[in-house]
Amino acid sequence: MKPKTLGEKYSYTFIMPALLMLFLFVAVPTIIAFFLSFTDYSILGKPRFVGIQNYRFALHDNVFRKALFNTAYYAILYVPIKVILSFLIALALTQSFINYKKTFMIFFYLPVLTSMTASSMIWLWIYQPDMGILNGILSALHLPRSQWIYGKSTVIPSISTITIWKDFGYDVVIFVAGLSGIPKELYDAAKVDGAHGWSMVKNITLPLLKTTSLFVIVTSIIASFQVFTAIYIMTQGGPENASTTVVHQIYLNAFSYLKMGRASAMSFVLFVIILFFSLIQFKIIRVEE
Template sequence: MRKLKLNYKYQQWLWGYIFIFPVMFGFFFFMIYPMSYGIILSFYKWSGIGEKQWVGLANYAKMLKDTHFLKAVWNTIYYTLGILLIGVPLALLWALLLNQKFLKGRVIFRTIYYLPVISMMAAVSMLWKWLLSPNHGLVNLILGFFGLPKVNWLLDPRWAMPGLILMSIWKGTGFNMVIFLAGLQGIPKVYYEAAKIDGANRWQRFRYITLPLLSPTTFFVIITTMIHSFQIFQQAYIVTEGGPREATTTIVYYIYKNAFEWFNMGYACAQAVFLLVILLLATLIQMKFQRRWVFYG
């Protein structure tokens, strides 16, 4: 009898590993191995073909002195802050509005706001390249309707990155809106009913009930949005090609140019490792300080 139990447990264990093997194989083969190989390549000088030349930390030293790379780092931080400070609160605002029972056609509005998320970034980039056109773009036509001056969105270094931020907010706000909606609908209604009985107004209910109980969702949205924003590439590649005057050259775009245009594979891998470390540190810092404002009760 004991032998039969052992055989049954062994079979369960075996079938469990058989089912997860395809996923684990893909994870190690397409994630762990390329990442590990990229870290190793960051210590070499290599054009992508031929022999590799060991240079140690020379690529990292070069990176710290490369003004073009430092400019790309600042552009990426600028873009990320724009998405976090504008896009995340806007997604929360839409979620709050679409969570109201008095709003008719809520399902339709949710679908409309989510449609840009499932649209291809290449198509969205081409659309916004026209919308941000200085002469015939819809955005400048709207500004002119309100008596505001036209903006040379894609050719002015001051406005090129805000233009990409505007496009990315339009593209990605719907995803965060759905996440916030799920968090809002998970808050028990009894808290709001008790607060109403105690005389709390709408703002007090939002401040002392909604925000604290929504904090785990907010934390998730901030982390995922930050990671995704640091990896911006398609917008800069299709809409502005990193210009004008490198105003929209981001870290990933600069990695692409080094690797596949200038064939500095080792240097590009060092920049990729830098991006990995920055994202890891930023995530760990937020994980450490989330205890001060994230409520899991």
């Protein structure tokens, strides 16, 4: 009996540091944020209870609504294009006749290694309206120039182009791992039965890749709702709020306007959106198991 209790005691020593850190820097902050979201608080002075006013404000404020819309628009471009593209690339890479698979993967992974800050700087230069290479190419082809990140209708697609470029390599690696896990015999058997090309993809690859795809899709959706750095560096939400996003609004309200209560309420709106997608993922994975 004694050694077992001793083992238990040790187990708690093993997990204690982690629990302490998570308690202090995740659990407690979440509770504080929840309370703050019902107050008016500017760091100076004490929080003043205001009920659900912050939530009401967030959902009626034109700028925050615009931010929700922009974020959703960004997600609708970013998620499907990136996931489908990464899947097709991974499918191409795992064909048995492909050589230099590693080399290709290294090339695709270079943007993933680059910080969002550095990527934003590079693309600021590419999108530069007067001297940038993209408008240079358009001019050379006698096509109308674009305002890219400086145009109201082009800014969100331009930003999602950058993040798709930056992130797809990560998904390629995950999809390649998933595809390599599918037993080759399944394809051989299907071939004997006369299946080929897309029918094999549809009937073997996609069903067996369901968990992997779901993981990639849900993590992409969650990431897309958190877009911030590119916006902060390249557009500051402009022109005329055409690219402000949920996290950009949280940042501005908290650290520029010092409306900490309002920003906390906005962060809980984001939390609910993300929770919705996380729960879908948990649920589907549960069902699989």
